[in-house]
Amino acid sequence: MNAAFLYALVGVGLFFLGLYALIVHTHLLRKILALNVMGSGVFLVLVALAKRTGNATPDPVPHAMVITGIVVAVSATALALTLMVRVAAETGRAELPDEERE
């Protein structure tokens, strides 16, 4: 176990912290933020474990994957935020109607 694993564990923690928040909170902005936190957790796991190459440079493939992932996350967040604003405009509240779960 070296320092890389510590960051990876933080990533796991972020993922489940975000998942808890996603399920528990009803306000849409909090749900979107929770998804972003979960995404950051996964990216952290990807990048942290890429440092296990010893003295050589880190593995570049996970780094490229995270760059791609960040762009995808930004795109999805933008769409989600706009949808949220429209839902709030139509229903008066930034929450999903008839909330059962997630």
Added chain:
Amino acid sequence: MGRHRWLLFLLMLALTIGLACAILSLPDHMEGLQKVVANKMEVSGVSHPVTAVLLNFRGYDTLLEMVVLLLALLGVWSLGGPRPRSEIAPGPVLDCLARLLAPVFILVSAYLLWVGAHAPGGAFQAGSVLGAAGVLLLLAGWRLRFSLAQLPLRLVLIAGSAAFVAMAALTLFGAGRLLEYPPAQAGILILILETVATVSIGVTLAALFLGAPPEQKEKQ
């Protein structure tokens, strides 16, 4: 409700611990694809491994990712954007700041684009900085002229993805394989792609921030 939250919390805790154990069981040392990438760096056209992976070895992912960004903008535009708010004139501080900083942002963006060939940097990083410049200008009240906001804006928005698709088609019918760059020209081709992509990404991000699609008819 409180009881359900505790149960959920325990479930999350259990899953976290389980996954943590799984990750800790991984070997301390694993080189992954680092050596494979390092061996192919001479023919990749750039000297930074992440840029090489992003723009050459796994360039197909980058093509699709550019399309995802464009698609998000299409989705946002088709939703019609937020209700128009009354435009407040920017205060003197914001106005001055925007005028001073915007050129700096553009220079930094150009530098990041250039340096991406041999150090951390590249199209996405440069595009983000350019997008930030766009956001700053939008906050300061700047808007595109109507005539520029129709077809020219749309051309710039699709330019990045279109360049990738065009490159894909060219390499397909030229070399016979999708996105296979001839090693001698790989560097310059990647630079062209990255430049177009940077501008496109920057404009798309700024448009995403603004949210509302440009007016179809000229308003007085």
Added chain:
Amino acid sequence: MGAVFLNIPWGIVLILLPLAAAMACFLWPAVAKSVGLVTVSVVALSVVGLVWQVIESGVYRHAVGGWGAPLGIDLYADGLSLLMLAITALVGLAVSVYSTAYFEQPLSARFWPLWLFLLAALNALFLSADIFNLYVTLELMGLAAVALTALSGGRDALSGAMRYLLAALLGSLAYLFGVALLYHGFGSVDIAILAQRVEAIPVTWAALGLMSAGLVLKTALFPFHFWLPPAHASAPAPVSAALSALVVKGSFYILLRLWLKIFGPLGVDGVEGLLGLLGAAAVLWGSLQALRQTRLKLLIAYSTVAQIGYLFLAFSLAMGGGVMAWGAAAYLALSHALAKAAMFLVAGNLLRFGGHDRISDLDRVVQRLPLTMAAFALAGVSIMGLPPSGGFIGKWLLLESALVQGRWDLVAVMIFGGLLAAGYVFKVLGYAFTQAAAPHEAKAVPASMEWAALSLAATAILLGFLASLLLSLVGIGNPFGAGEVTP
């Protein structure tokens, strides 16, 4: 001439052409309809070309960039991919023809780029052999689907789309986490290489759990189906058709590939049993809920929930050792796609006709829209699993596998599910013959919309006669590893 035809890279045309066409539609909305129709027709031809190519030269593998896995990304087409591509092309063609009449400006200008991007995403998904690339295609598909769902703009559509987006993103993130674990465990994201390197270590179990959970959420298997009925019911009719027929099959396809190549050979028993149980619950719950609905689109959406249950029953039986069940899964997926898309197009016709989709208020539509109701009846035959139809062949193969393995509980579920399906199909048909309490003003329904629905439904029936041909096609490249039985 034949040699030239064979050498064109049809698989890549399938991906690049819709991308280029979508961008063209975005630039010039005025030509969007024509560009869209031409593109979808060429896509359908390309699928035929690819099928011919694979039959002649065997499984198609293309190393993008010339690098080859594990450094680069590989495109791969075997019998299963061809089946999914064919479904996409057929439904895509019908939905496109339908949409030229259904959408007017300004919705039409927004619809075509999003729709063509969705087609590109689907084709890219079915051709990819790289699990990270599959993540990007999944997100592309999901965002396009959400944007299309919200297109009608009403309150139901917007909240349905929001719920859909949140569920889709959650599923994708869980899947990506699994990808990260598999890469760091075994050093590659290529499916073929992972299949060779994978071992039964804790990281694999974690990845299996995460990826299966994420994909099951995206495929709307009970109890994760909560997002599907609001989204599919409130989207515009052609979008609902595409969502139920194609988009949910995308994540199911990925789940199938992962289990067939990577996780299946490890010999996990519990998860298949669990998926089978959830599938059975989906069949019963979805069919019961469908019977209770008063609005046609919600009824059809819950029917999708039930039919997805059948897919997972097939999955569970097949992983348990019944190779025949894979044929059932393929046939069920194909006929459900055609029949369900036809049903949603019918609902769109009825909406255009009467301005509403309340089942009890269908005012003698059998006489006034005979083509449309014929389409619904034929599609219903396939959904119920009556001969001769694709649905019948699928259910027959499924019943046989269940009987061979002695799973009498699943046989009972299937029979009961078939009865319930008959219940909700005949409910609609019954009201279609009766007069409504207050007669409605009727608007004309364009012929292209009626014929699109009818041709899809007729193809679903036609599938009942093509069983041996299709099953041999699906077997190309041995995607199901026939002959391997999990220990």
